[in-house]
Amino acid sequence: MDERRTGWVLIVVLVGQLVFLAVQGARTGHSYLERAGLRVLGPGARAVAGLPTSFSSFREGLRTRGGLLAENRRLRREVEDLKLRLMQLSDVENEARRLGAAVRYATPPTGRIRAADVIYVDHSSFLRSLILYAGETPAHANQPVLSADGLVGRVTTATGRYAKVQLVTDRAASVGAMVLRTRRQGVVRGSGRGSGSLELDYVPLQADVRPGDLVLTAGIDGVYPRGIPIGTVLSVVPGGQLFHKILLAPAVDFGTLDQVYLLDYQPVPPTVREAVPGARP
Amino acid sequence: MRALKLLGALAAAVLFHFLGMHLLPAHLASFFARGVDVFLVVLVLYALESSSLAALFVGLAIGLLHDTLTGGPYGLFGFADTIVGYSTARLAQRLVIQRATGVLALVSFAAVGQEAIVAGLAFLLQPAPELPDPVWVAVEAGVCGVLGMLIHIAWDHWQRAAEARRRGRMSRLRLG
Numbered sequence: 001m002d003e004r005r006t007g008w009v010l011i012v013v014l015v016g017q018l019v020f021l022a023v024q025g026a027r028t029g030h031s032y033l034e035r036a037g038l039r040v041l042g043p044g045a046r047a048v049a050g051l052p053t054s055f056s057s058f059r060e061g062l063r064t065r066g067g068l069l070a071e072n073r074r075l076r077r078e079v080e081d082l083k084l085r086l087m088q089l090s091d092v093e094n095e096a097r098r099l100g101a102a103v104r105y106a107t108p109p110t111g112r113i114r115a116a117d118v119i120y121v122d123h124s125s126f127l128r129s130l131i132l133y134a135g136e137t138p139a140h141a142n143q144p145v146l147s148a149d150g151l152v153g154r155v156t157t158a159t160g161r162y163a164k165v166q167l168v169t170d171r172a173a174s175v176g177a178m179v180l181r182t183r184r185q186g187v188v189r190g191s192g193r194g195s196g197s198l199e200l201d202y203v204p205l206q207a208d209v210r211p212g213d214l215v216l217t218a219g220i221d222g223v224y225p226r227g228i229p230i231g232t233v234l235s236v237v238p239g240g241q242l243f244h245k246i247l248l249a250p251a252v253d254f255g256t257l258d259q260v261y262l263l264d265y266q267p268v269p270p271t272v273r274e275a276v277p278g279a280r281p
Numbered sequence: 282m283r284a285l286k287l288l289g290a291l292a293a294a295v296l297f298h299f300l301g302m303h304l305l306p307a308h309l310a311s312f313f314a315r316g317v318d319v320f321l322v323v324l325v326l327y328a329l330e331s332s333s334l335a336a337l338f339v340g341l342a343i344g345l346l347h348d349t350l351t352g353g354p355y356g357l358f359g360f361a362d363t364i365v366g367y368s369t370a371r372l373a374q375r376l377v378i379q380r381a382t383g384v385l386a387l388v389s390f391a392a393v394g395q396e397a398i399v400a401g402l403a404f405l406l407q408p409a410p411e412l413p414d415p416v417w418v419a420v421e422a423g424v425c426g427v428l429g430m431l432i433h434i435a436w437d438h439w440q441r442a443a444e445a446r447r448r449g450r451m452s453r454l455r456l457g
Contacts, residue, residue: 006334010367017360021406024354037349048299122351129352170352172407255307
């Protein structure tokens, strides 16, 4: 084929891709090509992810047997303490339920969690994601992903046993959030700049927010339930306009994630969601 | 045969990428992810020796493969690598790039070009994009350039050795 025709082919391919990118903007997680890519690369990533874990844990186990025994004793004590705490909290929960029932308060659904292995983490600049092995039960788009420390992100693409997760530190991610101490709501998103920190936006200047405040999900975005830790306020600077400039340290250390939890949670039933045409996710 | 070689190179690149990400400690894995784009190196080395049409489609395929492993809109790297593949092949048709330093310069230039295209597209498509860190762009260009140059030298060396072995066998056959 001569170069002139190749030039036309290039233009057609590029325009096609631009259209694809533009259409995709409103329909995250619906790309068949991306799912196919995930199906091809997922098993490879999983196979490689298994290598260092088993090897290094075996080597570590041999080297630190004494340390492991001490840690085991400490963890047993911690489990006993937590059991006691759980019993106390169960009493509080029952009491809250009784009081709620007395005033006919309908509690929002909390959902069930299941573990999933992290098989690949993308560390590149402002595009932050990870790939999960979800196991027999497939994940679905917009499913919340948590760790023991707090919020990790949401599933953007799911295919078979694999799922791609957009981390909360991604520049394009946004989460409805609230400050635990004052219940003031805002929107959390990745601050970018490769720092891995978060920003809490749309908190007015008159709102009381201080460094050290804990920020949780507010349950207002139709994706995440209320009460999952997102991060801690690092600094509060008055912004140029009406809002504070608030920087957060994420609750989760994304560099050490090897297992996460998928939350089976349907915050808004499809029939209700369809009745509100402008609503996202 | 060429397609098989390309598939082999891609499989090796994917394996190298996964191994780098999982075997290195977290801080080095972060450097590896941001500084070493092994898919781009494979694309540029392939485009150096192929037609612009083939380089265009291979660029698209490699870019989409890269997109699967990153976040953000799917097709960002597909778009950038299509242009990089086509431009590299066109450049290779006009210039004779045989020296290792030429390959280094070309891969480095391609890395900068790819980052610029991805950043430009991100500004068009993302709600709150950011400019890539110039230091990291320079690091990526340097590392990719050196990696491309080393692979080019190794491949060249291996081909010459294979050719020498083949000639040796042929001459022994004639003598026999």
